[in-house]
Amino acid sequence: xxxxxxxxxxxxxxxxxxxxxxxxxxxxxxxxxxxxxxxxxxxxxxxxxxxxxxxxxxxxxxxxxxxxxxxxxxxxxxxxxxxxxxx
Numbered sequence: 764x765x766x767x768x769x770x771x772x773x774x775x776x777x778x779x780x781x782x783x784x785x786x787x788x789x790x791x792x793x794x795x796x797x798x799x800x801x802x803x804x805x806x807x808x809x810x811x812x813x814x815x816x817x818x819x820x821x822x823x824x825x826x827x828x829x830x831x832x833x834x835x836x837x838x839x840x841x842x843x844x845x846x847x848x849x850x
Contacts, residue, residue: 783808787803789803805823
């Protein structure tokens with residue numbers, strides 16, 4: 764996960780779990796080669812037989828759509844630096 768997204772993702776998941784609510788969220792993943800993938804997560808909450816909350820959903824790679832929106836051909840993550848959009 765991209766370090767800048769980690770707190771918001773944790774808050775979203777914690778809140779959805781505590782309140783038993785559905786969620787729809789976008790965030791970034793830093794891949795082993797330092798490229799960045801954008802994902803869209805949609806989850807529906809269900810009450811489990813044990814009384815807890817479970818989620819069923821989908822994770823979709825939306826990187827190509829994000830690249831076409833911004834016109835950037837390549838994304839790289841460098842800790843301590845902004846996005847490097849080299850082509």
